[in-house]
């Protein structure tokens with residue numbers, strides 16, 4: 001008998017769902033507004049309705065969900081989701097699980113993206129992969145020796161909040177010099193606008209650099225060096241064999257051409273080539289990775 005599972009991706013403003021069978025085929029996907037501004041109870045209502053609609057006519061065995069921040073089961077609370085305070089309400093996950101009436105597996109959204117991308121083909125060649133989200137924020141998830149690495153509390157791979165300059169820019173989290181304060185799309189835009197007095201998103205900065213604007217090139221080169229240092233440190237620490245970039249900023253082609261020589265300088269030890277891939281699943285990596293949590297729960301996937 002075929003098992004069906006649902007993956008959920010809980011974003012700050014929207015929630016997405018997909019249905020997978022136990023051979024990892026994606027049967028359906030849907031995205032709706034999360035209504036997070038109305039509080040936790042409203043979000044739970046949205047999710048229950050979404051799952052009922054998308055799962056109609058199929059017996060669902062389990063549900064996986066990717067959330068911002070990290071879920072600390074001992075306190076039944078999500079931490080580290082400052083853009084979505086409704087999700088940080090104590091008891092949110094337990095109430096959601098009760099409302100859904102199915103086993104609910106919870107994981108950080110960047111970890112879900114790492115799972116989705118890893119099993120989209122990278123797993124055939126690689127065992128140690130860092131997935132990086134370059135979007136509104138800068139985050140990561142790690143597969144080490146073929147396993148999702150969560151750390152002691154599920155907070156592993158919060159790479160955006162490693163400081164790369166102890167006297168550097170103030171991050172949204174309050175610390176100085178966090179990688180996110182330089183490398184998120186928001187920060188790239190802010191760094192450009194502080195020096196130019198003009199607003200431009202990373203795509204526009206890239207177009208201006210191609211058109212010969214020196215400041216735009218300077219910002220992108222600086223970004224490249226900082227990304228190279230950040231990723232180089234992680235390769236030195238973990239001996240990774242591949243990196244995959246996702247999120248809106250990862251669509252710029254420059255990372256796939258110009259990062260390699262910087263990484264080669266930054267990494268200690270044997271000269272080696274660590275390939276940088278662009279995310280294959282794009283926007284849907286997180287929701288698919290969340291469904292894999294449910295498939296692991298059923299014993300049909302291992303990671």
Ligand SMILES: [Zn+2]
Nearest residue numbers: 161171173178
């Ligand atoms: Zn920070």
